[in-house]
Amino acid sequence: MQNEWLYIGIFLVIGIIVPVVPLVFARLVAPRKPNSIKQSTYECGIETVGESWVQFKAQYYIFALVFLVFDVESVFLFPWALTLKQLPLFVVLEGILFIGILVTGLVYAWRKGMLEWV
Amino acid sequence: MTFWNNPINFIGNWLTGLLTGWHLPVALATILLYIIGITVLIVFAMTLDIGLVWVERKVVARFQDRLGPNRIGPFGLIQPVADIIKMVIKEDITPAGADKIIYNIAPVLAATSVILLWAILPLASTIYGVDLNVGLLYIVAAGALGTLAIIMAGWSSNNKYALLGAFRMVSNMISYEIPMVIILLIPTILANTMSVQGITQAQSGMWFAILSPLALLIFVISAIAELGRSPFDLNEAESEIVAGFHIEYTGMKFGWFYAGELLHAFTFGGFMAILFFGGYGGFFGLEKLAAFGWLNIPFVQALVFITKAMIGYWVIMWVKYSVPRIRIDHMLAFNWKFLVPLALVVLVNTAVLNKVLIDLPGWLYVLGMFGSNIVIGFITVEILRAHGRKQRSLTPPSPQPLHPSGHMSQGERGV
Amino acid sequence: MTAEQIIFILTGALVLGSGLMVVTVRNLLHAALWLVASLFGVAILYAILQANFLAVVQVVVYIGAIAVLFIFAVMLTRRELMEKGRQTRPNRWLPALLGLLILSGLVVLILSVPGVENTAAALPAGLDTVRALGTALVSPDAYVVPFEVASVLMLAALVGAVYVATAEKK
Numbered sequence: 001m002q003n004e005w006l007y008i009g010i011f012l013v014i015g016i017i018v019p020v021v022p023l024v025f026a027r028l029v030a031p032r033k034p035n036s037i038k039q040s041t042y043e044c045g046i047e048t049v050g051e052s053w054v055q056f057k058a059q060y061y062i063f064a065l066v067f068l069v070f071d072v073e074s075v076f077l078f079p080w081a082l083t084l085k086q087l088p089l090f091v092v093l094e095g096i097l098f099i100g101i102l103v104t105g106l107v108y109a110w111r112k113g114m115l116e117w118v
Numbered sequence: 119m120t121f122w123n124n125p126i127n128f129i130g131n132w133l134t135g136l137l138t139g140w141h142l143p144v145a146l147a148t149i150l151l152y153i154i155g156i157t158v159l160i161v162f163a164m165t166l167d168i169g170l171v172w173v174e175r176k177v178v179a180r181f182q183d184r185l186g187p188n189r190i191g192p193f194g195l196i197q198p199v200a201d202i203i204k205m206v207i208k209e210d211i212t213p214a215g216a217d218k219i220i221y222n223i224a225p226v227l228a229a230t231s232v233i234l235l236w237a238i239l240p241l242a243s244t245i246y247g248v249d250l251n252v253g254l255l256y257i258v259a260a261g262a263l264g265t266l267a268i269i270m271a272g273w274s275s276n277n278k279y280a281l282l283g284a285f286r287m288v289s290n291m292i293s294y295e296i297p298m299v300i301i302l303l304i305p306t307i308l309a310n311t312m313s314v315q316g317i318t319q320a321q322s323g324m325w326f327a328i329l330s331p332l333a334l335l336i337f338v339i340s341a342i343a344e345l346g347r348s349p350f351d352l353n354e355a356e357s358e359i360v361a362g363f364h365i366e367y368t369g370m371k372f373g374w375f376y377a378g379e380l381l382h383a384f385t386f387g388g389f390m391a392i393l394f395f396g397g398y399g400g401f402f403g404l405e406k407l408a409a410f411g412w413l414n415i416p417f418v419q420a421l422v423f424i425t426k427a428m429i430g431y432w433v434i435m436w437v438k439y440s441v442p443r444i445r446i447d448h449m450l451a452f453n454w455k456f457l458v459p460l461a462l463v464v465l466v467n468t469a470v471l472n473k474v475l476i477d478l479p480g481w482l483y484v485l486g487m488f489g490s491n492i493v494i495g496f497i498t499v500e501i502l503r504a505h506g507r508k509q510r511s512l513t514p515p516s517p518q519p520l521h522p523s524g525h526m527s528q529g530e531r532g533v
Numbered sequence: 534m535t536a537e538q539i540i541f542i543l544t545g546a547l548v549l550g551s552g553l554m555v556v557t558v559r560n561l562l563h564a565a566l567w568l569v570a571s572l573f574g575v576a577i578l579y580a581i582l583q584a585n586f587l588a589v590v591q592v593v594v595y596i597g598a599i600a601v602l603f604i605f606a607v608m609l610t611r612r613e614l615m616e617k618g619r620q621t622r623p624n625r626w627l628p629a630l631l632g633l634l635i636l637s638g639l640v641v642l643i644l645s646v647p648g649v650e651n652t653a654a655a656l657p658a659g660l661d662t663v664r665a666l667g668t669a670l671v672s673p674d675a676y677v678v679p680f681e682v683a684s685v686l687m688l689a690a691l692v693g694a695v696y697v698a699t700a701e702k703k
Contacts, residue, residue, distance in 0.1 A: 062694070067593075068598040069690060076684075079663055083665045112699055113699075
């Protein structure tokens with residue numbers, strides 16, 4: 001245990017250092033001549049129109065919410081999946097009940113039009 | 119334990135002996151060894167990444183019936199080195215009004231989230247980083263960090279197209295994560311373990327691709343969507359929002375997004391190989407015969423794994439360069455209305471049949487699992503056909519039939 | 534001071550420091566990202582405790598889903614991402630005193646539990662924690678009812694969200 005997570009911890013640290021090294025090298029080597037035209041926001045070569053904040057669709061949020069519920073559900077299913085070999089068949093049925101309850105949620109969201117990209 | 123059987127532990131033990139002989143405490147020696155091993159692994163991954171740039175450009179060229187880079191070095195093999203040098207010496211332009219700290223962290227996080235996946239990738243039965251007993255969820259966790267990097271990049275660029283691209287990309291990635299996680303449950307059930315090594319070793323008799331081809335199909339589709347590659351690359355749609363969330367990135371920062379995507383694609387090819395095609399093993403029991411004993415040598419296994427990963431990566435590239443882009447609403451509808459229910463059906467089917475058929479002799483088990491997948495696939499296609507038929511009958515016929523000569527009738531022209 | 538204690542103190546500092554930054558920075562998106570750092574610290578704590586499954590689930594669910602949801606919500610509703618107005622209240626000392634009292638009460642309570650200073654017994658070697666968790670979740674004499682109730686809870690959350698969203702559309 002200790003060894004596994006220690007390894008992954010060191011991996012994370014070195015994994016952060018390795019991308020940073022070329023960036024630091026680039027900062028030393030590359031030219032830096034900022035001027036206001038180079039630094040202006042890109043909008044296909046023309047001047048920007050309006051602010052850089054626009055009204056986004058609320059649909060993004062709905063999808064994120066449905067994703068959250070199903071993400072938690074699938075994470076619950078992992079310990080269940082690991083017991084299927086040892087325990088008898090009714091364990092499979094318990095899992096099917098779990099999945100079934102959440103599928104009704106998906107069907108409800110579908111029928112209510114929440115899954116449309118209006 | 120010889121060098122050929124277990125190269126990493128052999129070298130590790132030798133180095134530990136050397137370092138403790140120099141009066142270093144064991145714990146420090148272990149940490150030093152970890153650092154050396156990890157650096158070697160990451161450098162290997164990065165070198166592979168550079169090679170992948172060449173592979174990608176040559177393959178896309180061949181798909182588009184042209185030659186690809188062939189000037190620099192034989193067959194253009196030195197091209198990626200030229201690319202990297204170019205990216206490093208390009209000027210790094212930070213847009214005005216960008217949030218500097220987040221702007222700089224985003225590419226590093228994107229690259230790190232891909233590098234982290236190499237900690238659990240088993241190149242051979244004794245060449246791997248760690249064998250986490252929750253390996254499959256670790257893959258999903260590293261993907262979650264990548265999602266965060268994209269939001270950070272999109273928001274900190276102070277550019278509405280970057281933000282739009284980031285939103286679309288993140289919605290895409292999180293939506294397609296659900297079928298992927300559900301499909302990851304299937305090798306878990308079939309192998310009775312979540313560790314990646316365990317899943318590879320459980321396939322020494324039969325590949326999971328044969329036991330559950332529908333799972334392989336759904337995994338490939340979700341993996342391509344997770345990677346953000348065509349046909350799901352709405353964030354990089356050059357004709358629509360010009361490079362999406364990495365519009366304002368130049369030089370090496372963009373390089374990390376690009377190289378990270380290629381390495382991510384290759385790593386997912388590797389996971390496809392591990393989860394469904396037996397990874398470094400999967401020789402259907404051939405390696406137990408005396409004549410094929412050389413199949414157990416770790417270096418041969420590593421070669422087998424890299425070959426299978428390359429084939430997986432080639433399939434991903436094949437799809438990218440052959441299929442047109444899908445619209446965002448079609449993408450999301452496809453996921454939530456088709457892939458998620460299908461994945462759940464395949465999961466339930468696998469769970470039930472695995473329990474019921476496990477006691478039957480081998481070939482009957484394989485036949486049962488494979489057959490059930492074919493039946494589900496057939497029923498799905500029938501449902502889709504019926505749905506398509508209904509959609510077509512609902513669409514009204516076109517209002518103005520064309521004139522027999524192919525031109526529109528006189529009244530229509532010139533309006 | 535063993536290495537484990539040092540790592541624990543550093544991680545605790547990360548969690549608490551990030552938590553403090555979440556409530557004090559003015560830029561809402563920065564606050565969301567400090568929250569991500571805090572959650573990551575909690576995942577590290579789970580890893581130190583050898584709870585592998587919980588550590589990865591923390592990253593997958595909290596950072597991959599809930600933090601993303603927060604960031605979407607912040608970006609979709611706020612026109613200005615900066616908090617305007619005073620950061621501190623005029624009468625700071627009363628809530629601070631209250632907080633301090635609660636903290637000391639909690640510390641006294643925790644220290645009075647017998648055996649809290651002992652190191653926990655090591656897990657039996659070869660115990661697969663995820664499988665044990667799974668067995669506990671599906672055994673009829675363990676936690677199968679909370680397992681199924683959790684799915685009903687999530688269904689309720691989904692239905693509630695759909696209802697609120699459709700109510701707003703009208």
